Amino acid sequence: MQVQVLQTRGIHPARGMRPGEVMEREAKYIVRAIPKGAFTVVLDIRGRMLDSPGLARRLTDLEAGGTRDLVMVIGGALGLAPDIIRMADERLSLSPMTFTHDMSRLILAEQIYRACTIRAGEPYHH
8 A cells, every 4th residue: 555645725715605515515525536447535523533553454454455555534624525434334433632734734644653653563662
């Protein structure tokens, strides 16, 4: 499995634009960026929480099951449109706390790196 970071264009709400409109517009960019057939995981506060070894096992299971393309989606400032959450194969939570988009991306990248380290049999800090 290969890791690639894709960033879609965020929407800056125009005056009077409803939050749902912003999320729907962002959803269009997200859908276009997801490769056909990719296993899609959305980061959602209501998603399943895993520790680092658990994420490593999950990545191993996905790869063993034939997953070639794995996409992890982080929402914008207002979160993800309900359609994006529904289309996902899985929901994952980084924490019950709320983080900025940039912090979520940093934490997710670090956890993917850590999971790859664990999968390679290298020691990691608990």
